[in-house]
Amino acid sequence: MCILFVALEAHPEYPLIICANRDEFHHRPTEAAHFWPKQNRLLAGKDLEAGGTWLGVNQNGLIAGLTNIRDPELIQSDMKSRGELVLKALINDGIDESWLARYSPFYNPFNLLYGDEKALYCFDSRAKRLNQLTAGFHSISNGALDDIWPKMSRGTQAIQAHITNNSNPCIDSLLAIMKDGTQAPDADLPQTGVSLEWERHLSSIYIQHQEYGTRSTSIILKDKRGKVQFSEVRYDGKGRNLGRNDFSF
Template sequence: MCLIAWNWQPASPTPLLLIANRDEFYARPTLPLNWWEEAPILAGRDLHAGGTWLGVSRDGRLAALTNYRDPAHMRANAPSRGELVSTFLQTQHSATDYLANLVKHAADYNPFNLLVFDGQSLMGLESRHAKVITLKPGLGAVSNADFLTPWPKLTGLKDGLQALLIQDHPRDEDLMALLHNPHPADDARLPATGISLELERALSAAFVSLPNYGTRACSVIRFEVNQIHFQEQAFDAQGHIGTRKFTLPWGLQTG
């Protein structure tokens, strides 16, 4: 997952609304959004390493992951970061306890940001700093840098989500339109992450489209009073290849 924005309003009819894009090489084998046979997880699946980038569980947990862009410190033999998402979705530990344990081992992985929701608390972990964050109600976002780092694609998505939230119940198609934005940022606003200017420019769009790499999934997740709605649009190098929608029962945990 490379771009996530959310609105966390625990006292509202939609306690958590999350939208996200996953960018990946087109050649990396992936299963679309579905229930996993061996675990109570609703998520897409990375067939290369077996984990996932974004998912929910039958008991109303959520986890999402972005890689931190730092090509100089990537290790080919590091364990898959996608397992951090699927492990949280299967545990009964609170978000606080899960991240407190994970932070001790975060350096074993290539750099990442992990967002977790246990039905009560929304929290994040920045692995580079071994830093656990309790996220306050309101709008938030993360891309391939630390939480809320104002990269153009992050601020654009966050601002677009804020504009839509003026409506009582923004439509999924309008939320997806934010994720489909193909426009790169001006060069003067680009971050410097150790890659070429041409690649930095291409990756600055919310929706990435390169010959061998691009946005593979656009997702909208709504935690409502009694239900969770999860929609995923899947893409390959030729374009949109399918949409999947699931609804499951849920109730906000209190106390």
């Protein structure tokens, strides 16, 4: 996952809204969002290479999602798959902070978001810090929670404007925000250890590249009665729409 936007207690009818883009190599096999047969309380896409997921929700309304922290110097090839952390959080209705602090060194750097509208947390494995999100708007990309990266600021402002000006948030409008391919000026690019060319590619909310880019967008709306709407749209390396799934429970 590359970027997550969160609106927590920011809308009178929808206390939790999440907009997320998953960026990944296009050759990595993936299954679209579905209810998992062996864990039918779990709705998520599936990484068919390692067996985990990047974002999901369970039948109790708990949500979990993950972003990789981009720090090439810390990446090791023999680490466990970070996607299993999302599964652990969803299956167990959360994940213990002490467990994360103890076992996070077995994974490459990550941010793990989990919880619900009553208590939503983000664990930063590089800083070994658990933060509880406050009411309002937040963004998580490949650095720290609420870093001021151009795409994080751009997306947060657009989502905030839509949510505060609409009594019923429009999933199609939120999907359009998440397909913003605007790249940041070189002077505003973060320095995350990759080449300037890749910093440019990765500086947009929606990344289109034939090798690596945005594979899917997910929108999750949870209303104050506990109803969850989950929409996922998938893309190929040319930015073409490969299909959309909508769920409500």
